[in-house]
Amino acid sequence: MxxxxxxxxxxxxxxxxxxxxxxxxxxxxxxxxxxxxxxxxxxxxxxxxxxxxxxxxxxxxxxPFRELDQAVTTKLREHEAEGHQLEKWYGDLSALDDYLTKR
The missing domain is CATH 1.10.287 (Helix Hairpins)
Incomplete structure (x- = not known):
């Protein structure tokens, strides 16, 4: 080019x-x-x-899309480990992590 x-x-x-x-x-x-x-x-x-x-x-x-997906998964797990309030109150982060891992 x-x-x-x-x-x-x-x-x-x-x-x-x-x-x-x-x-x-x-x-x-x-x-x-x-x-x-x-x-x-x-x-x-x-x-x-x-x-x-x-x-x-x-x-x-x-x-790459895969890199973004991996960053999202990493971010979810960091927030889970840090005791993010959405995780404590509703379990949203682990539910999303499970969903993304299984699809």
Missing amino acids: SRPERGMQFAKNIRVIDWLKTEILDQISNLFKGLHHANQNMIIDSLSSLLVTIYVLARRMGL
Whole structure:
């Protein structure tokens, strides 16, 4: 790939990353609207869109999906070990860890 082509690819990647960041904010806004209106479909749509956007953003930044998955698992186990309140109160972190490990 020639230098001008590389520069164009770099600029395009930066624009895509910026667009993905705005998508995250947009989906957070939609999530809050869904929560406000108690609209389960809107909540699920926003959360799933957030997950997809985060994975694509990670990829655009050079991080493999598997590495992101491993980091999430590590973070869950760290929080479990530290006695995070969500784990103490509801067991959410270990439940998610189990789910991710078994799929």
